[in-house]
Amino acid sequence: MQAFLELDHLTRTFAGTPAVHELSLSVGEHEIVTLLGPSGCGKTTTLRMIAGFETPNSGRIVLDGRDVTQLPPQKRGFGMVFQHYALFPHMSVGANVAFGLETAGLTRAEVDERVTGALELVQLPGAGDRSIGSLSGGQQQRVALARALAPQPKVLLLDEPLSNLDAALREQTRRELRTLVKEIGITTVYVTHDQEEAFDLSDRIAVMREGRLEQLGPAEDLYHGPASEFVATFLGRAGAVTGRVETIDRGRIATCRLAGGAKWKALTPAAGGPPQPGAEVKLLARPEALAFADRADQGTLRGELKDLRFAGSVYVYTVAVEGGELEVQGGADEARLGDVVAVVPRSAPTGIFAFTVRSLGQDP
Ligand SMILES: Nc1ncnc2c1ncn2[C@@H]1O[C@H](COP(=O)(O)OP(=O)(O)OP(=O)(O)O)[C@@H](O)[C@H]1O
Ligand SMILES: [Mg+2]
Structure with a gap:
């Protein structure tokens, strides 16, 4: 996909x-990319640099083939909804939406x-004369979005726009x-x-950690x-055990x-080369990649059942095993x-990941 917006070593x-x-x-053009990461990892700072509210120490921002790094916010063509979406409570809905347009030289x-x-x-037709205070949180969020869209920006920047909504509304609103956005x-x-x-929401996700891009x-x-x-545990649940690599097959599968x-x-990570046989690894396993076994062979791992959690349609059992x-x-x-139970992979290596802790011969 051709880049429409490019961040270059910011x-x-x-x-x-x-x-x-x-x-x-x-x-890419028409794409939704999400910056995902824990609090403080630099998401808002990145978005503010794109919008022009924050100046990068180094790096470039290119929009549709044009370097916009030095342009003021209003000349860049971005629409932004802020983390705390800051509507003007004393102004009508219509005046809020018109706010960004007034300086644009329109009649x-x-x-x-x-x-x-x-x-x-x-989907708030005819709400222009209403007061902000008469709207629900979800409706206010849509006014903030309307305000960002009204100047017909080239790119929409949304900083946790749903964080003020309760869980049910948040889920519904993100689908809408x-x-x-796709329409x-x-x-x-x-x-x-x-x-x-x-x-x-996303077509692609950029996982951030401590100001850096971890994976896209x-x-x-x-x-x-x-x-x-970090990515394995941030994007889903995963238990962990320690182990040692015996062989590597097809480049990426560690036994x-x-x-x-x-x-x-x-599975070992695609980048950085597979671990060598003998390397000490941490294995992370998704709960759905494991099952209880009623057999005993070299694939079964025994442990004690420590906890049990109802997770809606399924149960999740926590098993203490040697090394994790x-x-x-x-x-x-x-x-x-x-109970002492036996755990086996359902269809290894799916959902089981090995990360090198120490290579063979490397000092502890
Ligand atoms: N104006 C500022 N002055 C000093 N430090 C700042 C400033 N803005 C951000 N920081 C620091 O930069 C880091 C990244 O902050 P940022 O707001 O980008 O994180 P975030 O990923 O948006 O977090 P959150 O999920 O909590 O909103 C934090 O350590 C923060 O304290
Ligand atoms: Mg933030």
């Missing part, structure tokens, strides 16, 4: 500490037309948001720390092929001997607390 430092470090990222009639159009887009076809950079939200790709690729332990004796196959703790997804009554 760095922003506050008092000597980098909030964003050498971040490079391309967003009164053109402004009115844009406001009406934007409110229709967010994706439908709307308009506007290129979008979305920021969230919520993995489910990122999965629901479609949700499935990140979930099934995490580049790091590992676990601390508890069992032999499991695991695993989670196993199953049905009701598969085991009781304190």
Whole structure:
């Protein structure tokens, strides 16, 4: 996909500490890319640099082939919804939406037309005369979106726009948001720390950690092929055990001997070269990749059932094993607390990942 918005080695430092470090990222036209990461990892700083509210120490921002790094915000063509979406409570809905248009040199009639159009887009037709205070949280969020869309920006920047909504409304609103954004076809950079939200909304996800890009790709690729332990655990649940690599097959599949004796196959990260035989690894396993076994062979790992959690349609069992703790997804009554159980992979290496802790011959 051709880059429509390109971030090229962006760095922003506050008092000597980098909030964003050498971040490079391309967003295709019409694409929704989400910046996903924990609090403080630099998501808002990145979005503010794109919008022009924050100046990078180094790096470039290119929009549609044009370097916009030095342009003021109003000349860049971005529409932004802020983390705290800051509507003017004393102004009407229409005046809020018109706010960004007033400096754009449009006639009164053109402004009115844009406001009406934007409110229709967010499904609040005719709400222009209402006061902000008379709207629900979800409706206010849509007004903020209408305000961002009214100037007809080239790119939409959304910083946790749903964080003020309760869980049920948040889920509904994010589906509507994706439908709307896809209908308009506007290129979008979305920021969230919520993995489910990122999965629901994005074409691709950029996982950030401590100001750096950790991994970029479609949700499935990140979930099934995490580049790091951080990505594996941030994007879903995963238990962990220690082990040692015995052999490597087909370049990426490690057969590992676990601390508890069992032999499991695991995927190793695509980048950086596979671990060498003998390397000490940490195996992370998704709960749905494991099952209880009623057999005993070299694939079974024994442990004690420590905890049991009802997770809606399934149960998740926590099993303490030698060298770690695993989670196993199953049905009701598969085991009781304190039972000694045997755990096996369902279809290894799917959902089991090996990350090198120490290579053979490397000092501890
Ligand atoms: N104006 C500022 N002055 C000093 N430090 C700042 C400033 N803005 C951000 N930071 C620091 O930069 C880092 C990244 O902050 P940022 O707001 O980008 O994180 P975030 O990923 O958006 O987090 P959250 O999910 O909590 O919104 C943090 O350590 C923050 O304290
Ligand atoms: Mg933020």
